[in-house]
Amino acid sequence: MTLARKGVWAASAAVVLALLVVFGLPVIASTQIVRDSVASQMSAWSGYRVRLDETPQIQVWPAFRAVLHDVSLADWNPGDPAPVVEAERIEIDLSALAALRGDVVFTKMRLIRPLIRLRPGEDGYTLPAPKGWGKLARSVEAARALVSSAPASPDLQGLPNDVFGTIEIVEGRLIAQGSGEHTDLMTSITGQLDWPALNRQASLSASGIWHGESVKIAASSAQPLILLGGGSAPVDVSIQSAPANATYKGTASFAGDSFIDGQISLAAPSLNRLMEWTHALTFAGNRVGPVTLSAQVTGDQRRLKFENAAIGFNGSGGKGLLDVSLGNGRPAVAGTLAFDALDLRALLNAFNPFSRTVMADGREQHLRIGGFDVDLRLSSTTAALGSVKLSGVAAAVKVKDGLETFDVSDASAFGGNLQFGMRADRTGAQDMIELRMTGEQIQTGEFGAAFGLERLVPQAQGSFSLMVRGTGSDLETVLQGADGSFTATLGKGTVPGLDMTRFLALSQEGDFFPLAALSEGTLAIDNAELRATITKGVAQIDRADARSGPYAISLDGLVPIAGRGLALYGTLGHAQNEAAAPPAPLMFFVGGSWSAPFIASFHAPAPQ
Structure with a gap:
């Protein structure tokens, strides 16, 4: 047979095979796939009950695809199964060769406008547990067994190697489903999970709207099944949004109290906006920001330690150690930070005794309610309080058990030494505010000029002490009924x-x-x-x-x-x-x- 004739036979065979695929796949699909095979495979993977309101449509070109309409995945409650995922349409790309063998193998699943329902629990919102025989659930259990037998180095060769594929979501919505009510957690979700096989790397990229802001999330792990099985695995996560950008790269474990050990970074143009966006606390008064943080973070849900931390706010940059306790009771932040230059006004805006916190529901509260305890020790080579320049500053911030204090225990300024502090006692029926300031051997003229007071202020070296204590929600109210004392001695001038x-x-x-x-x-x-002597606001x-x-x-x-x-x-x-x-x-x-x-x-x- 000549080469030309062989070429003609090969081309003819290819054409016949193509015709068989094009015209044979719909027949095969209609006889072997349409009859609940797609629904069965979805249920087998997810562990949920799958309901299709319409017969799947089979598309051959440009890809071999099953199109499902009005799909729901529900739990296995025999009396009244509750939907977990509902989608207007699901497009499933299938393996053509597997279909010719009579098998159903998903290569990609595209969920159009899905609604995903989470249930509230002790550890937050979670998906209802699927039926134990789900292929994904069984694979997680297999990984959990490998982790349990060798937590430090589980046998990766023993992991299931089933082909998983790609899941894409278009215009999805994530809600928290309570008793007859629901709350939007995230809307306009568009993203893709790429997981070629269960024993291989997985990556996620998604975007959506959370608390009114657009958010982009990217995450990947070299061993996602080990991670789901409670083991420790590499994790790389980044979050991008207008209120903040954050990244984490290291290892993590989701078992028990969870655990992380890696490098974290955070940058926010405004501390106030960041806390408002996360529905945490909002500081009253002037805005605080921008804020940056980078550190080596280790810990679990009860405690996080930020070592080699570099923190910046309002142009101030410091380094040190931070310890965040998240266990029983109020969260607590403690640490020691050293600055080259420190903006004391930014700290005062955040921790002054007249600051109130505004919760997510709009209620005005103090730090003691729904807030956190603070114990920070700060030092700085130089510092500024508005136009006042200081050096050799030692300061401390404390919030605990209804008491809030901000103290500068040592600072050089105006040729002498300054100390000042504020204390709020919120344990009684009314807030008790105490303000104190002392100066030793300072140039009083320079001191007055820094605060815009020049006329009738002595130009001399001297020392003074001021203490006032009263109740009120602002400085004027406190001074109107304050008790305290003032002393001053001046030299020649x-x-x-x-x-x-x-x-x-x-x-x-x-x-x-x-x-x-x-x-x-x-x-x-x-x-x-x-x-x-100051009595009821009168000296x-x-x-x-x-x-x-x-x-x-x-x-x-x-x-x-x-x-x-x-x-x-x-x-x-x-x-x-x-x-x-x-x-x-x-x-x-x-x-x-x-x-x-x-x-x-x-x-x-x-x-x-």
């Missing part, structure tokens, strides 16, 4: 906005005059001391003395710290150690408001 010569001249005229009339001069002081001056050359100045009276009024009485006389006999002292009254005080002066009666 000046007080801008006080002209002694002008004061004496206007006092001789015997009429009251505005304090602003003295603003052109400066009062030199040798030293000064102030002590005040009672116990002692206020200053020495200015030959003069001794003293004040007493009342100052509402949350109001705008003044009621002060003062005395101007000669210092006690002056050689000249002191004349009758000049007495004066300071009244009006903080913004526009006035002075009325008169001479004290001469001693009899």
Whole structure:
């Protein structure tokens, strides 16, 4: 036979085979596949009861495919089977060669607009357990047996090697089904699971809408069946969304309390938005963000340890160790972080005593309700609190048992040392707020200027201590009824906005005059001391003395710290150690408001 004739016979055989496949497959499908074979195989794999409302349609071109309409997978409750998965349409790509042998082998399954129902349980939402004879369930049990016999290194050769294929979902919906009610967990789900065989690698890529935000998820594992069987296997996961991007690469186990050991990273443009999106807590006040985290994480559902953690927020970057406890009771976050530069205002926005948390249902709560405990130790080479620059900062944040504290125990600023802190006690009927600040050997002029206070603030080195304690939901309310104390001692310096010569001249005229009339001069002081007791929002001056050359100045009276009024009485006389006999002292009254005080002066009666 010539080569040309052999070629003609080969081509003819190919044409005949193609014709047999094209015209024979529908016949084979109608006799061997349509008669419940597809439904039986779906049930055999899933373990659920499969119901088809319509006879499957068989397509030969461009792929050998069975198209199923109105499909449901239900549990095996004999009285009233509950649907687990419902789909408007399922397209199943079949092996043509297997069909010619009379077998049904799925190569790809495409679920169009499926509805997947999860049931609530002790460990969250799960799919109802399928019938034990499902091929996938049996394979998981086989993997579990291998893991149980050798947890550290199960025999991978003993894993089932059944062909699985690809599952694709288009416009799916995931809901939590309760007693007669349901809640959307994720909608607009589109994705694909590629799992060529049960003993091979699997990968998942999907997108959907969760809590109102579009999310993309990618995950893969070299041994997914070992993972499903409770063993430890490599896992690679990434999540992309507008509120946050996160990745994890390492090993994981889903048995018992679960376990992870790998590298995690997280980046969010706003801490507030991230917590709102996850339906966790929302911090009131100014926004906090962006936030980043990368660390080696190990632990289980009860405790996670973040080692070599690098955390950043609002431009601050720190490194250290974080420990998250998730066991019984309230979750707790503890750790130690060291920063090169720290934004203290961002911390205050998150942990100030007036912060309230807003839960997912809109209820306004404090951190103590539905929140978490915190014990963080922070240090920083430099720090900023608005325009205030500090160095050598040591700080701590604590939230526990209804008590919240934010303390800066050490910081260098304004040529001296500063300490300040806030404490909220929420264990009683009303929130008790305590604010404290101390400064040692600081330049008071620089301190005042940093807070926009320059007029009448002494330009001297000194020390001070302030403590106020009261109830209220904001600073003004607390100050209106606060109790506490204030002390200050100053060395040699000046007080801008006080002209002694002008004061004496206007006092001789015997009429009251505005304090602003003295603003052109400066009062030199040798030293000064102030002590005040604060009761129900009013400062009672116990002692206020200053020495200015030959003069001794003293004040007493009342100052509402949350109001705008003044009621002060003062005395101007000669210092006690002056050689000249002191004349009758000049007495004066300071009244009006903080913004526009006035002075009325008169001479004290001469001693009899």
